[in-house]
Amino acid sequence: MNDWSARTDPEFRLALREWLSKHYPAVRAVSSTRPFHRLRGQEKVEWLQTLQAGHWRAPAWPRQFGGLGLSFAKQRIYHEELDLRRVARVIDFGEQMLGPILMAFGTMEQQQSLLPRILRCEDTWCQGYSEPNAGSDLASLRTAAVLEGDHFRVNGQKIWTTYAHDATHIFALVRTGRFERKQQGISFLLMDMRSPGIRVRPIMNIAGDEEYCEVFFTDVLVPCSNLVGKLHEGWAIAKTLLGHERLWVGSPAMCRRALGLARQIVEVTGANSDLAVTDRFAELAADLHDYEALYEEICLEVQQQGHPNARAVMLKVLATELQQAICEFITEIAQEQAGVLGESAIGMLPVDIHWQMMMSRPISIFGGANEVQRDILAKAVLNLPSV
Amino acid sequence: MTDPTTGAADDTQAMLVDSARQLFASAHRAARIKLNSPRPQPFDAQLWRQMAELGWLSLRLPEDLRGSQLGLSCAGVLAEQLGAASVPEPFIACGLIPSVICARLEASATRERLVSDLLSGDRVWTLAWQERSGQLDLQGCETYLSSFGQRLQGRKIFVPNMDVAHHVLVYAGGSDPTLALIRTDSPGLRIESQQMCDRSSRGQLLLDAVAPEAVLAVGPGARELVQDAIAEATLAAAAYQAGLAQSVLGQILGHLRTRVQFDRPLGTFQTLQHTAANLYMLIQLAGASWRRAARSWDAEPGSESARVAISAAKARCAEAAGRTARAGIQIFGGLGFAEEADCGLALRLTMLHASWLGSRRQHLRRFAEAPGSCG
Numbered sequence: 001m002n003d004w005s006a007r008t009d010p011e012f013r014l015a016l017r018e019w020l021s022k023h024y025p026a027v028r029a030v031s032s033t034r035p036f037h038r039l040r041g042q043e044k045v046e047w048l049q050t051l052q053a054g055h056w057r058a059p060a061w062p063r064q065f066g067g068l069g070l071s072f073a074k075q076r077i078y079h080e081e082l083d084l085r086r087v088a089r090v091i092d093f094g095e096q097m098l099g100p101i102l103m104a105f106g107t108m109e110q111q112q113s114l115l116p117r118i119l120r121c122e123d124t125w126c127q128g129y130s131e132p133n134a135g136s137d138l139a140s141l142r143t144a145a146v147l148e149g150d151h152f153r154v155n156g157q158k159i160w161t162t163y164a165h166d167a168t169h170i171f172a173l174v175r176t177g178r179f180e181r182k183q184q185g186i187s188f189l190l191m192d193m194r195s196p197g198i199r200v201r202p203i204m205n206i207a208g209d210e211e212y213c214e215v216f217f218t219d220v221l222v223p224c225s226n227l228v229g230k231l232h233e234g235w236a237i238a239k240t241l242l243g244h245e246r247l248w249v250g251s252p253a254m255c256r257r258a259l260g261l262a263r264q265i266v267e268v269t270g271a272n273s274d275l276a277v278t279d280r281f282a283e284l285a286a287d288l289h290d291y292e293a294l295y296e297e298i299c300l301e302v303q304q305q306g307h308p309n310a311r312a313v314m315l316k317v318l319a320t321e322l323q324q325a326i327c328e329f330i331t332e333i334a335q336e337q338a339g340v341l342g343e344s345a346i347g348m349l350p351v352d353i354h355w356q357m358m359m360s361r362p363i364s365i366f367g368g369a370n371e372v373q374r375d376i377l378a379k380a381v382l383n384l385p386s387v
Numbered sequence: 388m389t390d391p392t393t394g395a396a397d398d399t400q401a402m403l404v405d406s407a408r409q410l411f412a413s414a415h416r417a418a419r420i421k422l423n424s425p426r427p428q429p430f431d432a433q434l435w436r437q438m439a440e441l442g443w444l445s446l447r448l449p450e451d452l453r454g455s456q457l458g459l460s461c462a463g464v465l466a467e468q469l470g471a472a473s474v475p476e477p478f479i480a481c482g483l484i485p486s487v488i489c490a491r492l493e494a495s496a497t498r499e500r501l502v503s504d505l506l507s508g509d510r511v512w513t514l515a516w517q518e519r520s521g522q523l524d525l526q527g528c529e530t531y532l533s534s535f536g537q538r539l540q541g542r543k544i545f546v547p548n549m550d551v552a553h554h555v556l557v558y559a560g561g562s563d564p565t566l567a568l569i570r571t572d573s574p575g576l577r578i579e580s581q582q583m584c585d586r587s588s589r590g591q592l593l594l595d596a597v598a599p600e601a602v603l604a605v606g607p608g609a610r611e612l613v614q615d616a617i618a619e620a621t622l623a624a625a626a627y628q629a630g631l632a633q634s635v636l637g638q639i640l641g642h643l644r645t646r647v648q649f650d651r652p653l654g655t656f657q658t659l660q661h662t663a664a665n666l667y668m669l670i671q672l673a674g675a676s677w678r679r680a681a682r683s684w685d686a687e688p689g690s691e692s693a694r695v696a697i698s699a700a701k702a703r704c705a706e707a708a709g710r711t712a713r714a715g716i717q718i719f720g721g722l723g724f725a726e727e728a729d730c731g732l733a734l735r736l737t738m739l740h741a742s743w744l745g746s747r748r749q750h751l752r753r754f755a756e757a758p759g760s761c762g
Binding site for chain 2 (some may be wrong): 278279281282283285286289290291293294296297300301311314317318371374375377378379381382383384385386387
């Protein structure tokens with residue numbers, strides 16, 4: 001396997017670009033009807049296996065665990081090239097979330113048995129954090145895991161679990177004890193979705209897709225060896241920000257796609273002679289331009305300090321709200337097409353105004369609602385007092 | 388890497404920030420330009436000389452003209468500090484603009500006088516270019532230099548700091564663009580002054596057969612160098628407003644941490660935390676935007692992409708300063724509406740810098756009209 005650290009950044013970029021042009025199926029590229037398309041199910045597994053076979057999987061994982069072990073600069077190039085090639089995004093909780101957690105907190109045995117299976121897509125993971133009464137206030141979670149000899153007995157419910165119906169495994173935060181602070185007594189547990197007592201019910205979202213689910217646990221028996229880290233100390237694991245996910249989540253790529261679509265619609269509708277429309281477009285374009293400048297500054301900071309700082313919190317807020325603003329603009333200028341459910345066309349341009357609007361809504365909710373991000377910013381960066 | 392607390396990207400810039408903060412802490416009080424000041428003092432000749440001696444007015448002059456040969460990024464860093472301290476001295480209008488022009492003039496006795504004034508701060512130079520409200524570039528300038536007898540004829544508006552200027556550089560358009568120097572006491576020159584928000588005066592100049600003291604540049608080159616000086620000033624005006632915004636946010640945060648109402652610090656109220664977070668994010672965008680534009684200009688002076696980036700920066704920084712100053716007035720409550728507090732002054736300085744050299748709307752339009760600026 002290639003050791004990319006010995007190669008220059010431009011060489012790396014070129015090699016990836018060349019490989020992508022041969023191996024990424026154009027049919028799966030994002031389109032004007034699905035500008036924020038994400039791969040899932042069998043399509044996703046096939047694409048991840050293609051990456052694995054081509055030695056392009058897991059850019060941030062160290063080489064000792066089978067990843068590419070890329071420097072921060074090369075990780076950035078990696079994500080840029082995928083976006084440029086219009087590769088659909090992939091949510092791979094195994095690679096992006098669980099892998100780094102196991103590397104930091106897992107036992108040697110857990111690392112050796114689970115990490116290779118993630119890379120080969122033999123296990124596909126989902127993340128069981130949110131519950132009906134524990135959303136932004138995640139530490140209020142109640143799904144209980146009671147220690148009984150060499151296993152835990154798990155009862156409770158998770159909700160908004162993305163791709164639970166595609167997953168073979170789930171990593172979950174469960175309540176193992178009650179202490180003074182509700183953040184204590186939470187443990188980080190791995191479960192096989194095929195275990196008796198686990199039931200999954202998909203939930204349709206407002207775009208009409210079944211992407212997330214409810215997961216019910218009834219007397220599910222889980223071996224003690226599936227505990228990650230120490231008993232009662234799972235909160236710290238979940239809160240640890242591993243890798244640079246915060247930066248990739250803040251990538252301006254989705255905003256760029258949305259603005260590109262907006263520009264196409266302005267052109268095909270002839271709205272470019274309407275000053276109100278072009279003025280609003282100008283604002284959004286300048287928003288993106290300035291956001292890219294800020295993103296660049298913060299990436300450079302991270303590159304030189306080696307780790308993301310609290311300032312990076314603002315990236316997710318800014319990027320998601322800009323994407324939403326652009327999608328709202330698209331909806332407005334699409335006029336009556338915005339009332340069409342499903343695909344239609346504006347002039348020769350195929351669009352799905354409903355889908356893009358709906359898919360722009362959850363981005364300010366998932367991964368910590370933007371209100372919570374602002375709370376963090378106020379306290380961690382601006383040093384404002386807590387109650 | 389940019390230091391998030393100072394905006395400085397390297398040691399030179401960090402030094403500029405330090406010396407600016409020191410000088411303004413000792414030699415400047417914002418009270419001197421407030422409405423409740425019995426004798427407003429928008430121009431302190433001694434402070435101006437100190438700024439000159441520190442090499443700030445000659446920052447953009449090449450070394451062979453005894454300047455520091457620093458980039459626009461450095462001028463921006465300095466302008467940002469002036470804004471942060473609400474300093475009214477005309478660094479942009481009478482330091483940056485004349486030095487950018489001077490750097491490209493051919494050698495002459497006049498150029499030598501300009502260099503020596505930029506180095507000493509003894510005499511103040513200003514530029515008269517604008518003829519219409521909302522003008523962004525030199526297109527359509529009607530003031531001209533008559534070919535018979537070499538007399539200037541026309542009208543210039545919003546000429547900065549006419550109350551303290553000794554020399555006025557006049558841009559004459561037409562088929563043969565010309566940059567000429569006139570004295571403020573020239574026969575045929577009438578000046579009508581308006582007091583501006585920083586208590587300085589901007590003048591309307593009515594030129595009726597005014598004989599120039601010297602002609603400094605002629606032809607397309609004259610137009611280009613004036614245009615570039617305006618572009619650099621636009622960037623500096625953006626940075627000045629980013630500094631204003633940062634300073635007001637600092638005051639807001641201090642108030643939120645200490646002011647107690649309903650038995651708790653104001654800063655514990657989520658709505659105020661989010662207001663502060665929103666202002667912070669906007670100010671970060673403003674800083675990133677003007678720095679990117681300045682870097683782009685330094686890499687490729689005069690390029691279309693740098694001009695477009697300067698437009699984005701001017702629009703963003705105006706938005707950041709205006710919003711932050713208005714929010715400051717609201718958050719400080721009754722005190723915010725009092726001239727004694729500093730928020731009103733910040734809003735006033737923003738109104739001056741946001742409207743000068745192109746409004747937010749104009750710059751956004753110019754940004755969006757440029758090919759390739761919108762992805």
